[in-house]
Structures are given as C-alpha cells and as structure tokens.
Amino acid sequence: MKKSPLPLQNICGNEKKIIGKEALVKLLRWHFGFSDFRGKQLEAIQAVLSGRDCFCLMPTGGGKSMCYQIPALAKPGIVLVVSPLIALMENQVMALKEKGIAAEFLSSTQTSHVKNKIHEDLDSGKPSTRLLYVTPELIATPGFTSKLTRIHARGSLKLIAIDEAHCISTWGHDFRPSYRKLSSMRSCLPDVPILALTATAVPKVQKDVIDSLCLQDPLVLKSSFNRPNIYYEVRYKDLLDDAYADLSFVLKSSGDVCAIIYCLERTTCDVLSAHLSKNGISCAAYHAGLNNKLRSSVLDDWMSSKIQVVVATVAFGMGIDRKDVRIVCHFNVPKSMEAFYQESGRAGRDQLPCRSLLYYGVDDRKKMEFILRSAASKQSESSSSQDRLSKKSISDFNQMVEYCEGSGCRRKKILESFGEQMSASLCKKSCDACKHPNLVAKYLEELLTVCTSHQRNGSSRIFISSSTDMTHGEQFSEFWNHDDEGGTSEEDISDSDDGTEIVRSLAGSKLSRKSGVKDKIEFLQHAEENYYRNKNSDKQVNKLDKNAISETMRESSRQRFLNALKEAQQRLGTLSIEFEASAVFFENQCYKKYGKSGKSFYYSQVASTLRWIKMANSCELTDRLLSVIPAPLENTLPKEEPPKEPSLLLQNHPMKATDVELHSNVGTETTMCSPLQTQKASLSARLPAIPSFSEFVNRKKTKNNNPGMSENQSPHSSKKSSEKRMRLQ
C-alpha cells in the first residue's frame, strides 16, 4: 500500500545545505519506523545531502542502505544505487515498495514491458522514481550513460550511491572488474555527490576505492568493525568423530533457528543439506549449480521462514537482509578474513545475540592452499600486479589459518586484521578463546598432535612445503573473484565454473569421506541418473556445453596429479618416474575415457585415479606408468640403454639407476623394486587397473573387515579415531 508522503519529503529544494537532524529523524520514523539513526548514518546522510562526497565504512548489518534511502526521500530527484547482485536489488526494491517508496531496478531479468515503463518515467521531465537500482554493467553501456547525462542535465540526479564499494578494488576480497568502469562516472556526471559504502575495507582498499571513484574531499566515516552481538567459535574437525553429526547437534540444540551454512564446494552443500534434512532440520542447498528457478524458490522459502537453514556456497547472501539469522557456520575455512567477516556478519542483523561457528580441518586448509597454488601455477607469465594479488591471497588466507590455529581472542584477531586495535576487555568473553581458554588451548595442542602425525605419515608435507614456497616468490593469482566480465553481463550469481571449481569439486575431501558409503553411492547413482535423464532431454546441447571440460580444468587436474605423485614419492621414498609426464599421462587417461561424457564423470575418474595413486605402492605405480612406454622400448630395455623416445621413467632422465639406489631408503619399497627391475617385470606383468569408485569403497570395506590388514596398513587410524571426541557444547 502506498504511504502518503511526509510533508517533509521536500524539506529543501535542490539547494545544498545541511538539513537538521530533527527533520531527518522524522523521515526515518515515518517511512521506516525506527526511532533514531544508528552509528554514522546521520553524518553520512547530512554530508551527501549537502552535496559532499562520502566514503562510509560501516559493519555488516550496520544500516548502510539507510544512508542513501533517506536522502532519496529528503529531496526531489533520483538516487542512483549501484549494486553488485540482482537478488540484492530485487530484495531492497521490494521492501521499499512495500513501504510505499518509489523504487525500481533495471536488470535483464525484467520483461521489456516493465523496463519500458521505468525508462518512460526516467525520460519524463519529472520522474516519480526516487531510488533506481542498477548493476555496474548497465552503467557502463553508452546508452545508459547518455540517459543519465540527460537526467543530470535536467537536475534530476541527486546522488550516486555505490553499494559494496570494495568490489572496485583489486585489493578487495570481492573484486569485480565491472566495478572499475564506475570510475568514469565522475567525469560524465560532475557535481553529483558520490556515496561509497562498504563493510569490509582495509586501509589500502579504502584508499583505492576513494581514488578509483575520484571522490573529491570526501567525508570519510569509519565505524568500528566490532560486532558485539556475535559469539565467535572454532570447532576442529580433526578432533571430532563426525563433523556432520556435530553440526546437526548444534543446530538441533539451538532450537529451530535461522542459519546459513557456507561450504566451499557445491557437492558439499548438496550432501550436507541432505544429511541435515535426514536429521529433521528444515534446510535446502543453494549454489550456482542450481537453476534460477530453484535458487529463487530456496531464497524465497528461506526469507519467508519456510525453511530455516540454507547450506550454500559464497554465492549466497551478499546484502541479503534477513535480520534474525542466529547462526552463520563456515563448514570449510574461508579464503580470507574479509570474506569471513562479511559472511559471518550476516548473523544477528537485528543486533540480538548470535553465533559464528567455523569448522576448521587440516585437510580443508591443505585443500585451500592447493587451490591457491594451482591458481598461481596457472599463470605462466605473470604480470607484477598478478604476482602482487597472488601473494596477497596467500597472506589473506594465512590470517584465517592464524584465526583458527592461533591462541588468543578471536574478536581481537578479526579487528586487528582490519587495522583496528582492541583492548582485551572488549570481547567480554564473547568468543570461545576468551570464554574457555583452557579448553581451546587443549584443542590446539591436540590439533598439533594430529598434524604432526599427518606429517609423519607424509600426507601434509607436500602442501606445507608448497605453501612455504608460495610465500617466497612464486607467482600467484587472485582466483576467487566474482568476475562478471566475459560472462553474461548481468548474471546474478558469480561463483564461476572455472578451474578452481574443479579442484574444489574433486573427491577425496574429508567431508565426503565422512558421509556414509551408502549415501555416497546413492549420491553418485543419483548424479548418473540425472545425467542420462538430461541426456535425453531437448536441452541436451546446452547441458553438454555446460558440462564441457575446459583446458583450464584439465590443467588443474594435471596439477592435482602432479601433487599426488609427489606426495606418493614422499610416502614411498624415491619414485623413479618423471612426474610432469606422468601427471599428463594420468590426466589424458581420464580425459580419453570420459572427455565426451562431461565433467561429472571426468572428475569422478580423476578422483578415483587420485585415490588409487594414494594407495598404490612403487611397483604398482611404475608398472602403471610403464604401460605408455612405446613398443620399440621393449627391445632396448634388456640392453639397459636409454630409449630414444621421450618416456615417463627417470631411466630417460640424466639420473642413473645407481643414483636411485643411493637415494633409496633402506626398507622402502623402492629398494625392493628397483626401477630397472620394475621395468623388466612390468613388461610381462598384467597392469593393475585403476579401481572405480565403488571398487575403491568395497576394497576399503574389505580391508576394514580384515583386522590384520588394517592394523598393518593404518596404524594411526584406530588411534586417531579413539583420540577423536565430540566437543563439549
């Protein structure tokens, strides 16, 4: 229902003068029903109404939107709001319309009839629209720029508000190339004040935003980043029997509360959501792998409390305003403190007590380090700016690791990462480290023991050394950006299907290992059924396109194989294979087999091959790789001459067989099976096949049912399992 305008709506004409607090508070009460302004809202509003540029840094949920919504009501003319997500624009416009405020948005999702009506209004001399939400992509189009210039010439454009302004900075955690195009606005639309709003901007990003937008003598308003109503807590997956069960328990014991659970991978969202649903929790998965219809129905159901828990990738939530989110859980460690702050900040926007829960796992850390490293290695010729960004992404992630693995107040760590000093007393025991210091210290000690045993088994070394390498001068890239360029111009979700996604999707994560075997098989069967169902549908071509395996994906897989082989080398002692070529060989095999079937099957094959590499002994590995030696080699081998053709074995490498023996550790499998012997034996031996997923699972089952074998093979597993325990609530 349309609300009658407050007589104050034109409290002043177009003249630039400070409007008194009283008049503005009246607007706030009349239109929004809030008794007073929060934090720096009033200062920001007064600044922009007086025609001054303003940079406004307020915490998540601090009420930044009000800083441009009130100005829209205080003066005639249009406030242009640049927003990164269509979902966010839709929500805000809907909420404003419900309050009787003339707000519109322009996006590709609207019908041309609706768009035409909005354009008609904008073209009229006296537009009724007060707030116009647009994407940065639209602003960049020449047609829209000239429309804005015309509106401005008529004196009808009173403010440009740039929401989530950190997206303009390559230093920010959510850099969006399209935001950079906003830098031309100052020259196209001089005199129109610009308001830049963000919740997360370290000093470097603040400066970058101010410079990029050419803000002139802006009023810089900074509020504390502290969110006193959020209780911060980390739970350690490696010390838990079952993180899924733990999370179920937390959610159930908290009552039927509203929650967001962030996962790194889409598959984890699906599997975890299914698990929670089975346990009676009302929830749904949300990620860019779902179609638009399903995504918006999940969003609607969650916004209207039909479901309470959303299990999502980072695609979910920027600017989504459900006030009563009581728990934000990160089921995998986030990539940076900025991302963590932004996402955990979606809890408790009603200022009531709420909880940030992070499940930290050593495997997750390694996976993230691997992703960072893969992204880095993708850049063969890096520019200095890419190099700079890559190093930054590593150090950003290290801050997150420190948050989880370090002792001391979590709140302090968050605030200090944004350059804010904090006294120890500020936390008031509102994080686990301050509330239960002894318990947290004990967990960290236990975690260290688990990590050390991982390392002793060789499983961590490759990652640890690679991450150390990375901080010492390799080339890196910012890989997680919501890069909306090159895709459809107004896609509302941007967790893209790039190479990183593949690495993320590869099986072998601790999470998927923790779900039951039956669940897993059901899940894969379901995926297979879906695949064949889709295959017959008339959308097949489109789907196959989406399912296509790109060169980037293939490169990620090769990298993954390379790391697995190096890890195998650490586990087994010196392995006499040529790593790069072997990695290419394994990847080629997967691609040959499943290249045409699409990426799901391809990933699955990559994953099972990786599992096989993890379990194989030296003989099996070298045998497997020998199979690709060209036929003529067979004749040359007995003479112990190096083959002419390039081959995968180190035999073709300058290193001699004797070198290998010298490097072998006594008692390792390498000494029992020298490269030469292996080659000879393998020519007559049958090659072991790489197991399928179900074979792998069944083999594992058999081993577990055979106590002798499991004892020999995994002396740590039973110990580790008995070491694990559910954490106290």
Ligand SMILES: Nc1ncnc2c1ncn2[C@@H]1O[C@H](COP(=O)(O)OP(=O)(O)OP(=O)(O)O)[C@@H](O)[C@H]1O
């Ligand atoms: N002065 C106020 N008094 C009470 N509630 C307010 C006030 N201003 C804003 N709010 C409410 O606070 C909530 C958060 O506001 P808003 O969405 O603008 O936050 P934000 O700073 O943009 O957060 P984010 O960074 O997550 O986008 C909204 O529900 C809004 O209605």
Ligand SMILES: [Mg+2]
């Ligand atoms: Mg906002």
